[in-house]
Amino acid sequence: xxxxxxxxxxxxxxxxxxxxxxxxxxxxxxxxxxxxxxxxxxxxxxxxxxxxxxxxxxxxxxxxxxxxxxxxxxxxxxxxxxxxxxxxxxxxxxxxxxxxxxxxxxxxxxxxxxxxxxxxxxxxxxxxxxxxxxxxxxxxxxxxxxxxxxxxxxxxxxxxxxxxxxxxxxxxxxxxxxxxxxxxxxxxxxxxxxxxxxxxxxxxxxxxxxxxxxxxxxxxxxxxxxxxxxxxxxxxxxxxxxxxxxxxxxxxxxxxxxxxxxxxxxxxxxxxxxxxxxxxxxxxxxxxxxxxxxxxxxxxxxxxxxxxxxxxxxxxxxxxxxxxxxxxxxxxxxxxxxxxxxxxxxxxxxxxxxxxxxxxxxxxxxxxxxxxxxxxxxxxxxxxxxxxxxxxxxxxxxxxxxxxxxxxxxxxxxxxxxxx
Numbered sequence: 001x002x003x004x005x006x007x008x009x010x011x012x013x014x015x016x017x018x019x020x021x022x023x024x025x026x027x028x029x030x031x032x033x034x035x036x037x038x039x040x041x042x043x044x045x046x047x048x049x050x051x052x053x054x055x056x057x058x059x060x061x062x063x064x065x066x067x068x069x070x071x072x073x074x075x076x077x078x079x080x081x082x083x084x085x086x087x088x089x090x091x092x093x094x095x096x097x098x099x100x101x102x103x104x105x106x107x108x109x110x111x112x113x114x115x116x117x118x119x120x121x122x123x124x125x126x127x128x129x130x131x132x133x134x135x136x137x138x139x140x141x142x143x144x145x146x147x148x149x150x151x152x153x154x155x156x157x158x159x160x161x162x163x164x165x166x167x168x169x170x171x172x173x174x175x176x177x178x179x180x181x182x183x184x185x186x187x188x189x190x191x192x193x194x195x196x197x198x199x200x201x202x203x204x205x206x207x208x209x210x211x212x213x214x215x216x217x218x219x220x221x222x223x224x225x226x227x228x229x230x231x232x233x234x235x236x237x238x239x240x241x242x243x244x245x246x247x248x249x250x251x252x253x254x255x256x257x258x259x260x261x262x263x264x265x266x267x268x269x270x271x272x273x274x275x276x277x278x279x280x281x282x283x284x285x286x287x288x289x290x291x292x293x294x295x296x297x298x299x300x301x302x303x304x305x306x307x308x309x310x311x312x313x314x315x316x317x318x319x320x321x322x323x324x325x326x327x328x329x330x331x332x333x334x335x336x337x338x339x340x341x342x343x344x345x346x347x348x349x350x351x352x353x354x355x356x357x358x359x360x361x362x363x364x365x366x367x368x369x370x371x372x373x374x375x376x377x378x379x380x381x382x383x384x385x386x387x388x389x390x391x392x393x394x395x396x397x398x399x400x401x402x403x404x405x406x407x408x409x410x411x412x413x414x415x416x417x418x419x420x
Contacts, residue, residue, distance in 0.1 A: 001098040001119065002091070002106075004162035009092040009099060009106050013162065019332055021075065026088050033088045035078070036096070037071045039114060051077055051084050064309050089113075101128060101156030101165050109145075119296075120165040128156070128168035160251075160270050164296055210268075211237045217274035218242075219250035227262035238270060247271045278337075279304040281359040283412035285343040286310060287319035295331035305339060316340040345372055347416055353379030353396035354416045361408035373416065376400060393417040 003013045010027040020032030042048045054077040055070075062068035078084055091099045092111050097119035099107070115134065117125045129135045132155070134144050156168040214220055220238040227234065244250035250271040258267040282288055282305050291302040313319040323338035341358045348354050354373040379400040396417040405413050 001096075001163045002103050004158075006103055006106065009090060009103070015332060021078070021086070023082075024086055024088060033086075035071065035075055035086075036116075036118075037074060039094055039116065047081070047084055051081055054080055065312055097128075097165060098158070098163065100132070101168050102158040102162070104155045119163065120168075124165060124168065128165065131155075131168050157251075160272070213270065214238050214240070214272065216240075217272045219244035219254060220270040220272070221254065221258055222268040222270070223258070223262060223264060224266050224268065225262075225264045227258075227264065229263040230261060232262065244271075247273065280411040281305065281339060282307070282341055283358060283414070285341050285358075287313035287323055288339045288341065289323055289327050290337045290339070291327065291331060291333065292335050292337070293331075293333045295327070295333065297332045298330060300331060313338075316342065341412075342371060344414055348373045348375070348418055350375065351418050352376070353400060354418065355379070355400070355404055356414040356416070357404075357408065357410065358412055358414070359410060361404075361410065363407065363409040376404075376415075379415075393419070 001013045001015075002009065003011045005011075012027045012029065012031040014031075016031035016034060017029075018032070020034035022032060024033040024035075025031065026033050042051075055073045058076050059068075059070060059073040062073065078086065090111075092107055093113045094116070095107065095112050095114065096116045100115050101120070115132070117129055117134075120128060126135065136142065136144065156165045158164065159166055210224075211222060219241045221234055221241060222238045223232075223234040225235070233239075241250070241254055244254045251269050255267050255269045259265055278292075279290065284307075287308045287310070288305040289302060289308055290305050291300070294300075295302065308319070308323055313323050319340040320338050324336040327336040327338075328334050339359060344356050344358070353376040355376045356373050376396070379396045397415040401413050401415045404415075405411055
């Protein structure tokens with residue numbers, strides 16, 4: 001993907017300073033190429049035979065490791081065969097979705113050889129291809145062509161990272177920033193000076209490259225040109241707005257109002273969505289991964305906990321020590337969560353009501369030992385009102401489970417009533 005403020009197709013995003021092939025550098029900043037197997041050409045030669053055989057061996061060896069598919073196998077094979085020379089076609093020729101829909105004004109029509117419909121969800125591909133004139137009617141085939149935008153704006157709106165397509169075609173053009181200054185007395189004014197002074201901000205690192213981005217959820221504005229019409233300082237900081245709780249209101253409506261209110265055209269908006277609620281923890285033994293931010297890079301969907309290969313993550317140390325790190329690097333995110341669910345230990349020999357919390361007690365983490373059965377003394381006494389008579393199976397394995405799960409904020413407690 002290109003940087004948000006790219007001026008040419010070689011202005012590659014900063015993330016590729018560490019992501020991609022370390023020995024293949026492209027662009028003026030010498031950032032790493034990220035190999036994509038969507039379209040590539042190989043010469044017929046013995047070293048290419050070796051490359052493909054090595055790739056297939058790795059592919060076979062990794063067949064039970066989720067995510068280690070053809071692209072992973074090819075990249076690993078290239079590392080094993082340093083004699084293979086890899087060239088990278090310019091993104092103005094083999095054009096990907098990020099460049100074509102988000103930076104089309106940088107392209108020269110005659111240079112484009114192919115367009116890759118990536119950097120978008122599957123549901124967007126057909127509408128965006130039709131919008132671009134790339135969807136062919138089989139009954140009336142024609143030469144596929146496209147025209148660069150004449151309005152000086154991209155043909156698609158990318159997300160806040162400048163990575164994934166959110167809107168394409170006419171909808172994106174309508175949602176783009178206005179090209180002429182808006183009137184200084186807007187009819188839909190939602191800000192006033194008193195309210196503006198109460199909006200919080202974060203310190204800037206460097207005004208030349210933009211202020212330091214906030215990390216907390218919310219809607220933020222940065223005004224590179226300041227706010228000439230009002231006393232509202234956001235030239236050197238991202239300032240949070242409390243009146244825009246959803247992405248569309250933040251990125252479109254709030255921007256329009258701020259540009260109009262300030263008499264500018266370059267208000268920059270940033271929306272950081274709150275993290276989704278963590279799904280209930282699984283109760284089957286194994287190693288699991290959860291990706292709150294998803295995995296756009298690998299099209300790896302993890303709306304809930306996903307079990308990983310027991311071959312690679314066979315114990316607690318391997319799971320919690322390596323799984324999150326590996327998936328963060330693979331997906332280019334930083335919030336992957338790994339969870340180890342142990343198998344229940346042997347049943348206790350002591351009589352009474354016992355609880356096993358495989359993933360601990362979230363709301364009271366110092367209470368539960370996740371490796372052993374815990375003697376639930378209260379469960380022993382529950383059915384007799386505290387008289388010391390042992391609880392029935394129903395009281396221990398039914399009501400007490402519900403009580404403990406509610407108190408701990410979990411949903412996978414196991415109960416055992418040992419009557420001897």
